[in-house]
Amino acid sequence: MSSVLYVCVRPERSAADAEHRSFRRGLGVATLDRIDLLHASLETVEWQRYEGFVVGGSPFNVTDTDKSEYQRAVEHDLERIAARALDDAATALFTCYGIGVVTRMLGGDVHTGQPELAGATTVHLTAAGAADALFGPSAPQLSVFTAHKEAALDTPPGAVLLATNDACTVQAYRVGDRLYATQFHPEASPQDFADRMAVYRASGYFDPTAYQQTERAVLAATVQGDELLARFPLLLGD
Structure with missing residues (x-):
């Protein structure tokens, strides 16, 4: 058995x-x-x-007011994974939608006031981020892909801010030693992200009338999320 479990929360099979x-x-x-x-x-x-969990993104939003039973069950299971990391029983990395789930679980606020359209962005590491085992080697900044409609209003109780930028105040944080959450997508290459755009073309993550222009910008981007993700296995079992 692999020591890491990929946790999928996307309804669309091709994107998953x-x-x-x-x-x-x-x-x-x-x-x-x-x-x-x-x-x-x-x-x-x-x-x-499992020693590690990586949680992917989703078209779901924590701020959705008409959640289905499926979505409620998903969020419950994600909270169980986060609780395991809080207990130091595993290391977990939640991305995009997952940062909202974790923020709410910890008593923080999730809002819709800092959305980011699909594309590459630069996040700046805080002093805590520069000293962190997962983020530190990428200091002082990291280029990544992002696309989201909601975000954490602030770091939730008990969390340490690791990365930020002007567009979205909370780009990444850590809780304890083993629970990480990022607003951005560290896993996506330019081609990955362009392919994902095709699936979510009408979902409000970018102007569909500017699809080709947005796609060209994505494919031309240089991102470094993979270097962060490659360090994740090094945190397991330490």
Whole structure:
């Protein structure tokens, strides 16, 4: 069994499969176990045996007011993974939608006042980020892809801010030693992100009338998320 479990929360199969491949490449592993929480609960796998969890993005939003039972079940399972990391029983990295789930779980606020359209952005590491085992080697800044409609209003209680920028105040934080959350997508290469744009073309992450222009900018971008993701396995079992 792999020591890391990829946790999928995307309803779209093509996007989910591609994200799985992106995380596997970024982590630098030959195989990466997977669970799709929209089709199976955590109880269908021996999830407590994993040393690490990487949680992908989703078109869901924590601020959704009309959540389905599926979404509520997904968020419950994600909170269980976060709680395991808080107990130092595993290391977890939550991305995009996941930062909202963790923020709310910790008693923080999630708002819609700092959205970012699909594209590359530069996040700046704080002093705590520069000293962090996962983020530190990338200091002072990191170029990554982002696309989101909601964000953490501030670092939630108990969290340490690791990365920020002018567009979105909370780009990444750590809670304790083993729970990480990022607003951005560290796993996506330019081609990965362009392919994902095609799936979510009408979902409000960019102006669909400017699709080709946005795609060209994405494909021309240089991002460094993979270097951060490649360090994640080094945190397991330490």
